[in-house]
Amino acid sequence: MLKDLETEQMHCLELNRARLFVVLLSSLTTDLVKQNIERLAHEDPDYQALFERAKEMESKYIVRERLVYLLGQDEGRMLLVVPNNADLKHQIIMEAHNTPYAGHKGQTATLAFLKKHFTWSKMDSDVRDFIKHCDVCQKNKRDYAPEHGLLQPLPTPTQPWEVLGIDFVTGLPKPRQDMMPFL
Numbered sequence: 525m526l527k528d529l530e531t532e533q534m535h536c537l538e539l540n541r542a543r544l545f546v547v548l549l550s551s552l553t554t555d556l557v558k559q560n561i562e563r564l565a566h567e568d569p570d571y572q573a574l575f576e577r578a579k580e581m582e583s584k585y586i587v588r589e590r591l592v593y594l595l596g597q598d599e600g601r602m603l604l605v606v607p608n609n610a611d612l613k614h615q616i617i618m619e620a621h622n623t624p625y626a627g628h629k630g631q632t633a634t635l636a637f638l639k640k641h642f643t644w645s646k647m648d649s650d651v652r653d654f655i656k657h658c659d660v661c662q663k664n665k666r667d668y669a670p671e672h673g674l675l676q677p678l679p680t681p682t683q684p685w686e687v688l689g690i691d692f693v694t695g696l697p698k699p700r701q702d703m704m705p706f707l
């Protein structure tokens with residue numbers, strides 16, 4: 525009975541993973557990025573080597589259609605292992621950051637979204653660099669400094685010499701010996 529229950533649970537888990545796979549690439553990426561992921565994964569010998577290794581490590585990876593997914597910490601979550609290609613990573617970050625639904629979120633939110641679905645080494649620094657150079661974000665950067673208060677005018681003196689102001693001017697060039705400086 526217990527064995528049947530475990531088998532049933534495993535079956536449900538597999539189904540969930542399969543469903544996740546169906547929605548993963550189709551909903552998270554445009555067709556162009558999806559094609560690039562698949563093409564680069566198939567062309568990259570390192571990725572294919574990982575693909576072969578991953579088939580032996582079912583507790584850590586899942587393979588589907590020659591793509592490798594790392595099993596995440598959350599039950600049933602699968603993170604697509606992205607082929608090591610700078611342009612491809614750039615495209616994926618762009619989709620997670622620049623598209624209208626992404627809305628140029630900050631580094632933390634963009635990373636949190638990507639880490640739910642993808643994995644590659646140095647993702648943090650890639651996202652940081654991308655946002656640092658994002659034209660829209662730089663132009664609309666919020667000023668986190670405290671708001672400036674209103675200008676406070678000085679009280680008006682009531683009689684001459686009540687207030688004396690002195691401006692010191694320094695750093696002037698030294699005069700020649702035969703010249704008398706004056707201001």
Ligand SMILES: [Zn+2]
Pocket residue numbers: 621622628629655658659660661662
């Ligand atoms: Zn941006």
